[in-house]
Amino acid sequence: DADVTQTPRNRITKTGKRIMLECSQTKGHDRMYWYRQDPGLGLRLIYYSFDVKDINKGEISDGYSVSRQAQAKFSLSLESAIPNQTALYFCATSVSSYNEQFFGPGTRLTVL
Amino acid sequence: QQQVKQSPQSLIVQKGGIPIINCAYENTAFDYFPWYQQFPGKGPALLIAIRPDVSEKKEGRFTISFNKSAKQFSLHIMDSQPGDSATYFCAASDSNYQLIWGAGTKLIIKP
Numbered sequence: 001d002a003d004v005t006q007t008p009r010n011r012i013t014k015t016g017k018r019i020m021l022e023c024s025q026t027k028g029h030d031r032m033y034w035y036r037q038d039p040g041l042g043l044r045l046i047y048y049s050f051d052v053k054d055i056n057k058g059e060i061s062d063g064y065s066v067s068r069q070a071q072a073k074f075s076l077s078l079e080s081a082i083p084n085q086t087a088l089y090f091c092a093t094s095v096s097s098y099n100e101q102f103f104g105p106g107t108r109l110t111v112l
Numbered sequence: 113q114q115q116v117k118q119s120p121q122s123l124i125v126q127k128g129g130i131p132i133i134n135c136a137y138e139n140t141a142f143d144y145f146p147w148y149q150q151f152p153g154k155g156p157a158l159l160i161a162i163r164p165d166v167s168e169k170k171e172g173r174f175t176i177s178f179n180k181s182a183k184q185f186s187l188h189i190m191d192s193q194p195g196d197s198a199t200y201f202c203a204a205s206d207s208n209y210q211l212i213w214g215a216g217t218k219l220i221i222k223p
Contacts, residue, residue, distance in 0.1 A: 004155075040121070040215055040216075041215055042118070042201055042213035042214055042215045042216050043156070043201065043211075043213040044213070045210055045211070048210065058210065059210075090155050090156075092155070100146075100158040100161075101156075101158070101211065102157075103154075103155025103156050103157065104155055105153070105154060105155055106153075106154075106155055
């Protein structure tokens, strides 16, 4: 089984809809991250969490919210989706700041 | 000051050649510089990383060269193979322990 899983893998939704992307990990890592990837822009950090009670905004948090339900679960929500949130979304985990980040397979989100 | 500038955007190299991907940064507080490799349909995966106290690090066919004074670092792939075709990202870790990512380089190794 994959260490970092994301659901759904693909999602098409309409403008204004609320959508949740879920991430689960079996690596036992405390730190979890949500990124979005756009062509030509690399990865940009949306939110990160150092443990269940420590959640921080990243570079592009506007329009997004997160929930850390447990050490192993970190969800990303788009309260009212808009077309420019169409992107590839990745969840990642790490042991600490300078350790390798392990990425999930990504969720491709399309907002019409 | 938080940006990491990566070049080129795309690169085509013949098998056996040595592709070189470059990154530059401004923030002198950056102190961890990883390279990630991403294949289509997959998440990025750590390839190799360096700290600024060394000028070069090798892992197999992959080498990072680091120039602290110029605030630049680069990835070299020796004896490149078609299986190395992927998108490569450089990154740097800032004082808040967040990774700041370059825009990526799509590398194609021709057989």
